[in-house]
Amino acid sequence: MINIRVKKAGKIVARFVLLVVCTFGVRLPAHAALGDTEASVFADQSQISATVRTMRNARYTMHELQTPSGTAVREYVAPTGLVFAVAWQGPSMPDLRQVLGARFDEYVAAVAANRNKRGPVSIQLPGLVIQSGGHMRDFVGKAYVPEALPPGVSPEDVQ
Amino acid sequence: MTSWRLRHCFLVSLLAALLLAGCGGDGGDGDGGGSSPPQPAQNVAPIIVDGGPAGIPDIAFTTLTICAPGSTTNCQTIDHILVDTGSVGLRIISSVLSPGLSLPQQLDANGNALVECARFADGYSWGPVKVADMSIAGEKAASLPIQVIGDASFQTVPASCSSSGPPENTVPTFGANGMLGVGLFLQDCGAVCAQFAIPGGYYSCPANGCTPVAAALNKQLQNPVALFASDNNGVVIQLPALPAAGAATASGSLIFGIGTQSNNALGGAVVLTLDPNTRRIVTNFGGTSYPNSYIDSGSSLLFFGARTFPICTAPASGFYCPPSTQALSATLQGANKATTTVNFTVANANQLFNANPSFNAFTGIAAPNGDPASFAWGLPFFFGRSVYTAIETRTTPGGTGPYFAF
Numbered sequence: 001m002i003n004i005r006v007k008k009a010g011k012i013v014a015r016f017v018l019l020v021v022c023t024f025g026v027r028l029p030a031h032a033a034l035g036d037t038e039a040s041v042f043a044d045q046s047q048i049s050a051t052v053r054t055m056r057n058a059r060y061t062m063h064e065l066q067t068p069s070g071t072a073v074r075e076y077v078a079p080t081g082l083v084f085a086v087a088w089q090g091p092s093m094p095d096l097r098q099v100l101g102a103r104f105d106e107y108v109a110a111v112a113a114n115r116n117k118r119g120p121v122s123i124q125l126p127g128l129v130i131q132s133g134g135h136m137r138d139f140v141g142k143a144y145v146p147e148a149l150p151p152g153v154s155p156e157d158v159q
Numbered sequence: 160m161t162s163w164r165l166r167h168c169f170l171v172s173l174l175a176a177l178l179l180a181g182c183g184g185d186g187g188d189g190d191g192g193g194s195s196p197p198q199p200a201q202n203v204a205p206i207i208v209d210g211g212p213a214g215i216p217d218i219a220f221t222t223l224t225i226c227a228p229g230s231t232t233n234c235q236t237i238d239h240i241l242v243d244t245g246s247v248g249l250r251i252i253s254s255v256l257s258p259g260l261s262l263p264q265q266l267d268a269n270g271n272a273l274v275e276c277a278r279f280a281d282g283y284s285w286g287p288v289k290v291a292d293m294s295i296a297g298e299k300a301a302s303l304p305i306q307v308i309g310d311a312s313f314q315t316v317p318a319s320c321s322s323s324g325p326p327e328n329t330v331p332t333f334g335a336n337g338m339l340g341v342g343l344f345l346q347d348c349g350a351v352c353a354q355f356a357i358p359g360g361y362y363s364c365p366a367n368g369c370t371p372v373a374a375a376l377n378k379q380l381q382n383p384v385a386l387f388a389s390d391n392n393g394v395v396i397q398l399p400a401l402p403a404a405g406a407a408t409a410s411g412s413l414i415f416g417i418g419t420q421s422n423n424a425l426g427g428a429v430v431l432t433l434d435p436n437t438r439r440i441v442t443n444f445g446g447t448s449y450p451n452s453y454i455d456s457g458s459s460l461l462f463f464g465a466r467t468f469p470i471c472t473a474p475a476s477g478f479y480c481p482p483s484t485q486a487l488s489a490t491l492q493g494a495n496k497a498t499t500t501v502n503f504t505v506a507n508a509n510q511l512f513n514a515n516p517s518f519n520a521f522t523g524i525a526a527p528n529g530d531p532a533s534f535a536w537g538l539p540f541f542f543g544r545s546v547y548t549a550i551e552t553r554t555t556p557g558g559t560g561p562y563f564a565f
Contacts, residue, residue: 069355091351092359093278097322104322111281112325114477116215118334119458119537120280120529121324122465122477132280132324133451133462133530135245136340136347138438139280140451140530156531 033101034086034128034145038063038077059152060084067092071139076158078150085144085158093132093139100143103128129155202390202420204296206398206411208538210519211239213334216405216512217459217521217538219396221339221413223295225251227262228302230292235260239336242396242413243457244548246340247347248380249293250277250284250306252329255336262289265304267372272364274313275306275380276320277347280529282327283359284308285316293383295339298415300386304378308333317369319358338457339383341394341413343433343561344551347380385550390416392553393560395423396456400543401522403484403504405511409520409542417547417564418556428547428564430557431493440563442534444489451533452491454546454563458537461503461525468505470527475508479525482507489534493562503540 033040038061053064061077071090078084086099097104107130110123120133132141142158149155204221211218219242226234235257240249256262265273265288277284286308293300309328316326327333340347352360356371361379363372385391398411414423431440442452442463449463460478471480484506492498506523522542528535540546549560557564 069351069357091348092357093323095319095322095358096324097318108325112332115213115332115334116475117459117477117526118215118218118279118281119455119460119526119535120462120533122527122529131529131531133528133533133535134280135453135455135457136247136278137344137349137351139278140533141280159532 033098034083034143034148035101036083038081038083040083059150060157074159076144076153078148080150082148084148084150085142087142087158089134089140091137091139093141096130096143100128100130201297202415203422204413204415206242206396206413208398208409208411208520209407211241211335212330213332214519215334215459216519217524218334219398219411219413219456219538219541220335221295223249223293223339225249225260225262225291225293225305227260228290228292233260237336241335241338241457243338243340243455244342244394244396244546245453245455245457246277246279246338247342247344247382248306248340249291249303249337249383250286250308250340250380251337252333252335253286253307253310254330256307262291262305262307264289265378267361267363267374267378269363271372272313273372273374273378274362274364274369276317276359276362277306277308278320278323278359279327282324282332283320284327284333285313285320286310286328287313287364288361288378288380295383296413296415298384298387298390300381300383303383303386304380306380308337313364313369315369317358317362317371319371320362323359340380340457341382341384341548342550343438343548345382345385346376348374349376349379352379382550384415385553387415390419390423391550392419392555393417393547393549396541396546396548398538398542398544401520403506403523404515405518405521407515407518407520411541417549425547425555425557425564426545428545428557429497429499430495430547430549430562430564431491431497431499432495432558432562434494438561439533440494441492442489442536443492444487444534449532449534451530452535453533454536454540454548454565456538456541456546458535460535460537461505461539462528462533462535462537463525465527465531467527468525471507471509475512475524477526478508479505479527480507480509481505484523491536499565501536501540 071092074087076085123130130143134140222238224236361374362369395414442449468479468481471478504523547564551561
């Protein structure tokens, strides 16, 4: 884990969400980015010919996209309409460059800077947590913006 | 790697180079003809835990020989190959291959070059599938599809491959000269990749670029053990018990076959079968169930929890650093409902590293798991045990694989 203390998290998150939304124009066919709107989830559905199961509760809406090859990607949308978390499970991974948007390079650098072990990674960046686990044939992971979790939602709810 | 670890890796590497003919970028012996070290008993390959070319603690390495298909002279012996029960297939970093070792390219159904994106939780490795004969400890896998990682002929990595994390295409970033995947399955990807063109899986690479492609089972990377003429139903990894402080190096055995010879009997080992859907086992630890658990020699630590203990600062950044060594106990359960108890320790990794900076083998090092439902029993678990990994569909005295046993 890259244990960087979260400082000025609120401002950074706001800037981050803005940044991600601004990079919307270079999206490739993949998955919704953190900070995207709920509409992007349905764009994903057509792009990866996935089936979608939607679960709503008072705190958030979760859309689960199931790819034909068996990977489930769950996109969590806050009542504000923005995607605050993405989780995955299955033989493949989602396009993290897409999910993390402008923060992808930071994630890559953080993992690469800590080559003191091999295995699952758990990265904390200012305003962003990325957890990538599992192994070939069976990947499990999630990325979320801690400060964007709706009231009453914990990181454990994202899975 | 911090500089002090690199420095000590260098010293250890010098020692290892004297003992083992090489720890570093140049892993090859060149022509394998007369220069191979004498092989131990049939079906036993030596394992060394010595930090390897990148100075990473708790990685198990072995040595093997690859030859051009059908050749007994166009061969190369390569050391510091990571022994991984968590994946399937042989992968070699291209920079350690002798230029003269010309391996044929694997082709897809349309006659185009087949190239693979091998994904790990912490990065990806990109390179073509080629065909080689592999020999180790008197066993041979002929015409084995292998991955040559970082091959100069396929330098452009598709965005759909590089989108999973950092590249692991060189010896320093991979932490080894290659990887011997001797895990639970017959192929590295299996039926899913035979049916679907998966971004981040296999790619078809005609001259104008690479696109995901479905790869027939026999075109995919194969479990080399499954191709052996005998001792082909799984592997046993034996590593010695270690002092609490760890050791500079640890030497053990990679034994091929389960119950096929006198040296690989199951004995009293408890067989833990996998959930047929999730292919996982269950760990119960501290009142919490971890249903996504697995045993994996290629994970260099015990990975569990999120903040079970304080997280270390450098040099062991990201490891657990409890104030004192914790003696802990967990129960592992298979889909067959068999259970067995595992006693383990979690030490303060910085105290261990600082006390003996030249050490590379430890039993008590752990870190958080990216998947909070998973307890990954990496190499620290293997010390002081015989750990069996049985291959799917293969019969053993403990039943049909896949399963773990110890």
